[in-house]
Each structure stands twice: as C-alpha cells, then as structure tokens.
Amino acid sequence: MNAPRPADARVRQCVQRTVRADVQALRAYAVAPAGDCIKLDAMECPYPLPAPVRAELAQALAQVDIHRYPAASNAALQAQVRQAFGVPQQAGLLFGNGSDELIHLLVQTCCAPGEAVLSPWPSFVYFEMAARLDHARFVGVPLTADFQIDPQALLAAIAREQPKVVFLAVPNNPTGSLWPDEVIEQVLQAAPGLVVVDEAYQPFAGRSWMPRLMEHPNLVVLRTVSKIGLAGLRFGYLAGHPAWVAELDKARPPYNIDLLTQAALTVVLRHKAVLDEQAARLVADREPLARALAALPGVTVFPSAGNFVLLRVAGAQALHRALAARRILVRDFSSAHPLLADCLRVSVGTPDENAALLAALQDLLNA
Numbered sequence: 001m002n003a004p005r006p007a008d009a010r011v012r013q014c015v016q017r018t019v020r021a022d023v024q025a026l027r028a029y030a031v032a033p034a035g036d037c038i039k040l041d042a043m044e045c046p047y048p049l050p051a052p053v054r055a056e057l058a059q060a061l062a063q064v065d066i067h068r069y070p071a072a073s074n075a076a077l078q079a080q081v082r083q084a085f086g087v088p089q090q091a092g093l094l095f096g097n098g099s100d101e102l103i104h105l106l107v108q109t110c111c112a113p114g115e116a117v118l119s120p121w122p123s124f125v126y127f128e129m130a131a132r133l134d135h136a137r138f139v140g141v142p143l144t145a146d147f148q149i150d151p152q153a154l155l156a157a158i159a160r161e162q163p164k165v166v167f168l169a170v171p172n173n174p175t176g177s178l179w180p181d182e183v184i185e186q187v188l189q190a191a192p193g194l195v196v197v198d199e200a201y202q203p204f205a206g207r208s209w210m211p212r213l214m215e216h217p218n219l220v221v222l223r224t225v226s227k228i229g230l231a232g233l234r235f236g237y238l239a240g241h242p243a244w245v246a247e248l249d250k251a252r253p254p255y256n257i258d259l260l261t262q263a264a265l266t267v268v269l270r271h272k273a274v275l276d277e278q279a280a281r282l283v284a285d286r287e288p289l290a291r292a293l294a295a296l297p298g299v300t301v302f303p304s305a306g307n308f309v310l311l312r313v314a315g316a317q318a319l320h321r322a323l324a325a326r327r328i329l330v331r332d333f334s335s336a337h338p339l340l341a342d343c344l345r346v347s348v349g350t351p352d353e354n355a356a357l358l359a360a361l362q363d364l365l366n367a
C-alpha cells in the first residue's frame with residue numbers, strides 16, 4: 001500500500017542515464033524459486049551430503065576464524081584439490097568463486113574491448129554474458145541441427161575472428177553433446193589465443209583433457225564442484241601452465257574464496273568417494289531415463305554425456321508450465337536459440353524424482 005515516493009522517479013532517471021544501455025536491456029539470470037518442488041532444472045546433484053560428513057563439516061566451520069581475512073596462500077587446499085581431481089603436478093591452479101568467476105577472469109585478462117570470444121553455439125549462456133559484460137565481442141558458431149560441432153564452420157570462424165579466447169564446454173551444456181578429441185585438437189592448433197576446455201560435466205563423461213594439459217601451450221581446463229554435489233559452495237578451479245595462471249591471478253579479486261568455503265571443501269574432499277559414488281549413480285540412471293523419455297509420444301531425446309538430458313517435444317513451453325504447476329521444475333530452452341526450438345533440459349534426479357517426471361509427462365502428453 002506504499003505510495004511511490006517522489007524520489008523513486010528521480011532515482012530511476014539517474015539509473016537510466018548512468019547504467020550501460022546494454023546492461024539495462026539484459027534480463028537478470030533467472031533462478032526459479034524452488035520451494036518444495038522436484039528440482040530438475042539446474043543440474044544439481046539430487047543427493048544431500050550424508051549426515052556424518054555434515055557433522056564433520058559443522059565442527060570444521062565452528063573453528064574458522066571468520067574475523068580474519070583468508071590467508072594469501074591456500075597451499076594445503078591446492079594440494080588437496082590437485083590430488084582429488086588429478087591435476088598434473090607441473091600445472092598451476094587458480095580458484096574461483098564458482099567457475100563463473102573464472103570465466104570472467106579469462107575474458108578480462110585476455111580481451112581488450114571489442115576483441116573476440118568464440119564458442120560453438122548454443123552452449124553455456126554465461127560465456128556470452130561474461131564476454132559482453134567485459135566488453136569483448138562474442139561470436140557463437142552454430143552447431144548442426146542435431147547439436148554436433150561443425151568443424152569446418154568452427155575453424156573458419158577462428159581464422160576469421162582471431163578470438164583471444166575460445167570456450168569449449170565438454171560435454172556441452174545444454175545439449176549434452178561431447179566434442180570429438182580430434183576437433184578439439186584442431187581448435188587447439190588453429191586458435192591464435194587461449195582455448196578453455198570447460199569440464200563442468202566431466203565427472204559424468206569419463207573423459208578429460210586434464211592429463212593432456214601440459215601438451216598444448218594454449219590449453220587451460222576449467223572445472224567446478226557445483227555439478228557433483230556442492231552447488232551451494234561456489235567453488236571452481238582452473239588448471240593450466242603456471243604462465244597462464246600467473247596472469248589470470250592478477251585479475252582475481254583478493255580473497256575471492258572465503259574461509260568457510262575453504263574449510264568446507266577441505267572436509268568434503270576427504271570424502272571424495274561419496275561424491276564419486278553419487279556421480280556414478282547419476283550416470284547409471286541417465287540412460288534408463290533417456291530411454292523412458294524417448295518412449296513417450298512425440299519426444300525426441302538427444303544423447304547426453306552430462307547429468308542431464310535435452311529433449312524436444314511439440315509444445316515444450318506449455319509443457320514446462322504444466323510441469324511447474326505440478327511442482328516439477330525443468331528448464332525451458334524453446335526461446336533461447338532457434339536450434340533449441342521446443343527443447344527442454346532435465347537434470348537426472350533421484351530414481352523417485354525421475355519416475356515422478358516420467359509419470360507427469362506421460363499424463364500430460366496423453367491428455
């Protein structure tokens with residue numbers, strides 16, 4: 001019932017003439033309120049940490065001296081991450097507040113205003129967002145209609161645009177496709193700048209460029225713990241030659257990894273086997289879910305190497321709303337890109353969640 005105060009209009013005018021026009025035109029990254037919904041829209045791990053790990057976590061967090069800034073060096077955590085995730089000994093490591101922050105650092109460090117950031121497209125929307133916000137020029141190279149990479153188009157675009165940074169999400173989000181090693185090899189040879197292999201979904205794909213990190217002068221690998229059970233922690237890491245890491249580190253905000261995150265990660269990584277088990281369960285449940293979805297009337301499922309499945313179905317937008325009304329959240333990509341027309345992306349959930357999704361879709365598609 002508050003009447004608008006006269007000052008609001010003046011603030012809005014000031015905002016309008018001050019904030020970048022392209023930022024004003026953006027829509028903020030939409031995160032649907034979850035409530036008690038079945039949440040299959042964000043590729044989170046559906047399994048919470050086991051109670052004993054949580055208890056250990058609580059104890060560790062109670063010890064944190066939160067009145068102090070984080071120490072300049074986190075060598076112990078670096079060693080732990082290196083060991084847990086198979087980072088080569090000679091590689092440098094950089095931590096980010098989620099890998100989203102590292103994506104920004106990569107663009108900020110490499111691109112002068114107007115220089116190109118390139119990625120096969122559609123892919124992770126944040127590549128484009130970060131590029132634009134950081135004044136780079138984003139170039140998306142269209143995938144084929146069945147969401148495979150088009151090597152000729154990609155190599156031609158690299159030759160034409162001379163991108164400072166090429167982002168390759170391997171596996172790709174939101175399509176689930178896995179780019180062939182030979183194509184990535186060709187991109188590494190052709191790119192004049194840095195090639196970032198974003199392995200956010202690597203734990204579900206069973207392949208990695210991490211072991212080959214030091215074989216290429218222009219390769220860095222980006223990872224996150226978000227998709228393997230720790231999305232709430234906000235922790236990502238980049239591995240690459242120390243010469244790359246040294247430059248990227250200059251753009252990193254000081255203290256970007258807070259003490260609570262460091263302490264929590266230290267505990268959870270002692271139980272890395274729990275995370276691995278959860279990932280293996282999701283991989284095992286992926287194919288049965290994909291097959292059951294593909295058996296529904298009018299549904300096409302695309303092969304996925306991630307913890308999610310992309311599907312196409314007529315009336316995807318209405319279906320997305322109808323599922324939400326039944327408290328099942330999936331992600332609607334139908335208006336995100338022409339190639340994604342009528343596409344929905346669903347995370348692999350627990351067996352019960354997958355069954356609920358299938359039952360709801362069955363019901364809605366037969367209605």
Ligand SMILES: *Cc1c(COP(=O)(O)O)cnc(C)c1O
Nearest residue numbers: 098099100124173200224226236
């Ligand atoms: C989810 C995702 C990320 C972001 O991960 P955070 O660490 O949560 O910021 C990065 N890259 C891709 C391809 C993703 O899908």
